[in-house]
Amino acid sequence: MSRDDVNPNKSTVILHVVSSLDGFIAKKDNTVAWLDSPGDVYERGVSADRGQEVVEPVYCFVLGSRTYEHALELGWPYGDSPTIVVTNRELPATRKSVEFYSGDLKRLVEVVLAPRYKNIWLVGGAILCQSFLTLGLVDEIRLTIAPVLLGDGLRLFGTSEAEQRWKLKDVVAYKNGFVELSYCSAVKLS
Ligand SMILES: NC(=O)c1ccc[n+]([C@@H]2O[C@H](COP(=O)([O-])OP(=O)(O)OC[C@H]3O[C@@H](n4cnc5c(N)ncnc54)[C@H](OP(=O)(O)O)[C@@H]3O)[C@@H](O)[C@H]2O)c1
Numbered sequence: 001m002s003r004d005d006v007n008p009n010k011s012t013v014i015l016h017v018v019s020s021l022d023g024f025i026a027k028k029d030n031t032v033a034w035l036d037s038p039g040d041v042y043e044r045g046v047s048a049d050r051g052q053e054v055v056e057p058v059y060c061f062v063l064g065s066r067t068y069e070h071a072l073e074l075g076w077p078y079g080d081s082p083t084i085v086v087t088n089r090e091l092p093a094t095r096k097s098v099e100f101y102s103g104d105l106k107r108l109v110e111v112v113l114a115p116r117y118k119n120i121w122l123v124g125g126a127i128l129c130q131s132f133l134t135l136g137l138v139d140e141i142r143l144t145i146a147p148v149l150l151g152d153g154l155r156l157f158g159t160s161e162a163e164q165r166w167k168l169k170d171v172v173a174y175k176n177g178f179v180e181l182s183y184c185s186a187v188k189l190s
Pocket of ligand 1: 086126129
């Protein structure tokens with residue numbers, strides 16, 4: 001039975017993160033300068049403004065508690081958009097737009113969020129993304145590749161028991177040299 005059969009209020013879960021060429025989403029020291037655009041322009045690329053099309057009206061962000069804590073340190077990037085932080089701890093509330101959730105992730109998606117949001121943007125980090133992937137809760141992967149090799153750091157994809165096939169849906173090359181790869185789950189297509 002697919003998620004569509006289980007819940008008539010079907011929402012789409014989109015895993016959206018930025019990775020280095022060698023597959024890391026964070027450096028060991030947690031610095032983020034590697035995410036800055038290089039000076040060189042990729043002439044055949046499109047303007048980065050196009051990236052703003054992706055967030056559609058009824059949406060929320062979902063993140064793990066470590067990503068949340070890092071975002072608070074760096075400067076909150078999610079504005080007033082509804083944001084759900086997954087944690088088993090009692091964390092202090094920081095913003096009206098933030099809710100905390102602890103418990104079953106399938107329930108989070110299908111019972112808590114699907115009736116409220118059409119698109120659920122899962123924006124990291126690695127631990128939470130891996131849990132979602134293992135549970136088959138991700139409908140789409142949007143992976144933005146930064147033109148840098150980091151050599152070491154936090155890997156987005158861990159070791160997983162099951163092979164999963166994904167179907168390439170779109171590729172966008174940006175003038176700043178970043179490339180966004182969009183995939184949808186081959187299983188959910190069939
Ligand atoms: N490059 C990018 O696009 C990108 C995007 C996002 C994050 N990052 C980076 O990634 C790093 C953080 O990633 P991370 O993998 O270490 O941590 P994370 O996934 O952000 O957070 C892990 C925490 O989330 C909670 N959690 C995760 N799965 C859970 C589950 N199934 N049930 C209950 N709680 C769960 C736990 O919180 P508690 O321990 O509180 O219970 C866990 O310790 C940061 O450096 C951040 O800047 C990079």
